[in-house]
Amino acid sequence: VSAKNDPAANQLIMFKEKTSGPIGIMTTSAGAPVEHKDTNTLNSRLIFNEYFMDSLTHTVRERIPERVVHAVAGGAFGYFEVTHDITHICKAKLFSRVGKKTPVAARFSPVVVERGGSDTSRDARGFAVKFYTEEGNFDIVGFNTPMFLYKDPVIFPTFVHALKKNPANNLFDTNSFWDFLTLQPETFHMFLLVFGDRGIPDGYHHMPGFGIHTFEVVNGHGSKYFVRFHFVPDAGIKNLRSEDAKKISSEDADYNTRTLYRSIANGDFPSWTVSLQILSLDDVKNARLDVFDVTKVLPLDEYPLHPVGKMVLNKNAVNYFAEIEQLAFSPGNLVPGILGGPDKLFEGRRLAYREAQHYRLGANFNRIPVNCPIQTKVLEYNRDGVPPLKDNGKDIPNYYPNSFNGPVPYKDHKRGELLQIFEEDPNNFEQARELYINEMTKEERSRLVENVLYRLGPAAKFLQERALKIFYIIHPDLGSRIEQGLLANGTKYDWNRY
Numbered sequence: 001v002s003a004k005n006d007p008a009a010n011q012l013i014m015f016k017e018k019t020s021g022p023i024g025i026m027t028t029s030a031g032a033p034v035e036h037k038d039t040n041t042l043n044s045r046l047i048f049n050e051y052f053m054d055s056l057t058h059t060v061r062e063r064i065p066e067r068v069v070h071a072v073a074g075g076a077f078g079y080f081e082v083t084h085d086i087t088h089i090c091k092a093k094l095f096s097r098v099g100k101k102t103p104v105a106a107r108f109s110p111v112v113v114e115r116g117g118s119d120t121s122r123d124a125r126g127f128a129v130k131f132y133t134e135e136g137n138f139d140i141v142g143f144n145t146p147m148f149l150y151k152d153p154v155i156f157p158t159f160v161h162a163l164k165k166n167p168a169n170n171l172f173d174t175n176s177f178w179d180f181l182t183l184q185p186e187t188f189h190m191f192l193l194v195f196g197d198r199g200i201p202d203g204y205h206h207m208p209g210f211g212i213h214t215f216e217v218v219n220g221h222g223s224k225y226f227v228r229f230h231f232v233p234d235a236g237i238k239n240l241r242s243e244d245a246k247k248i249s250s251e252d253a254d255y256n257t258r259t260l261y262r263s264i265a266n267g268d269f270p271s272w273t274v275s276l277q278i279l280s281l282d283d284v285k286n287a288r289l290d291v292f293d294v295t296k297v298l299p300l301d302e303y304p305l306h307p308v309g310k311m312v313l314n315k316n317a318v319n320y321f322a323e324i325e326q327l328a329f330s331p332g333n334l335v336p337g338i339l340g341g342p343d344k345l346f347e348g349r350r351l352a353y354r355e356a357q358h359y360r361l362g363a364n365f366n367r368i369p370v371n372c373p374i375q376t377k378v379l380e381y382n383r384d385g386v387p388p389l390k391d392n393g394k395d396i397p398n399y400y401p402n403s404f405n406g407p408v409p410y411k412d413h414k415r416g417e418l419l420q421i422f423e424e425d426p427n428n429f430e431q432a433r434e435l436y437i438n439e440m441t442k443e444e445r446s447r448l449v450e451n452v453l454y455r456l457g458p459a460a461k462f463l464q465e466r467a468l469k470i471f472y473i474i475h476p477d478l479g480s481r482i483e484q485g486l487l488a489n490g491t492k493y494d495w496n497r498y
């Protein structure tokens, strides 16, 4: 794309073109007009220069904590449109009729990369969608992989440590990476996908999304169903090869963010077909695998996809920080008819996101415009705290129960209770094996081996051996190819190359 015609490169030029001259008189944040000579501070008393005081004290407060994971992202706005009726399984008004449109916000993000890092590194990607429904916000906080690394939320804090930078030298650490993975071998299923061709999407408009958890939903009669959400990009799935990604990231650390922004600005709107795998309570009872296990996929031949709608992103943020950085997604943002996942990981996540956003954005993070429900009125008993406050509940009673016409509870007689499930540690590699043998092409298997060697080469010998044992269990062919690669290239994978 030549820079001349690229909206991502020419935002300032385009701003100038849509205005006929300066848009107004510059002011302090309190609105007082600023005289230009005030900026000439030499030999003047700084304390009297309100512009200087105002801008300096604000600039040094511009940073807020980055997300502990998923710090780097592209995002946009659009809508979800129902194309197929699913009211027989879910009563959420979002799905109430074919043709219904609900506004959405979406944010796509590598997991481990930190602010300023490259968005084409080999990693899984977050795929987070906020549906601004008439019953409040419903968030699907998913990934571009149909499975997750582990089942137990207690692992999350140290998992983040192991994959992020080493606290002693602030460098990514191959040994902590392989140590964590090999001590938690259920991670290998997702690992194979990320180290195969799926690890570096070529543009977010070519990236699929998955809700991963099996969500419990109820219909208007109160009958339970269980669904997994799939978003399949209408432009097709496309990924970058390692060599291309390395080249791109050395020239443009924001490639995926840029191509998303550019395609939307050019009117080439990314879209996804949204489908569900649907299970009845009987299906759940009779399943030959634990359908709530997030480290597993539900086989598509047994549980086929049922299309439900389309998601289209047709609007870039006007201001990235306000509209994308401040987005606060949470698996706990559910609406009547969608009860969420009954699994422990989902339960743990309901706390984690809320807690992260309190820290990152403050107690009133849901009053930040981009997190406010658009189609329904908020009537809560929360009051005060750090801004933004919106109308802070005006003069409505601030305690419940009360006798003065404050908001009253919603009654949903057909709500349904979240299924009680018993979870065990997963200890098989069946799906990882299937992925390697049946789903990857011969060429992809070779690229997987190359990508693994690239990462495993610099690891300590005992970690290479521990990893090899797992690769052999997944499939002897995989184990022996990696072993041969390590033997043949013992010195090739050194720190300089990493």
Ligand code: HEM
Residues within 6 Å of the ligand: 066, 067, 068, 069, 070, 073, 107, 108, 109, 125, 126, 127, 128, 141, 142, 143, 148, 152, 153, 156, 211, 212, 213, 294, 327, 328, 329, 345, 348, 349, 352, 353, 356, 357, 360
């Ligand atoms: C952030 C997905 C598991 C804690 C995110 C984001 C996504 C995501 C997409 C970025 C949201 C955004 O764009 O703002 C997932 C998926 C998981 C998973 C699909 C497993 C199925 C977990 C677990 C925990 C956790 C187990 C902790 C118990 C967090 C936290 C953030 C985050 C604290 C940062 C939130 C913020 O600062 O707004 N995750 N995650 N995640 N995740 Fe997860």
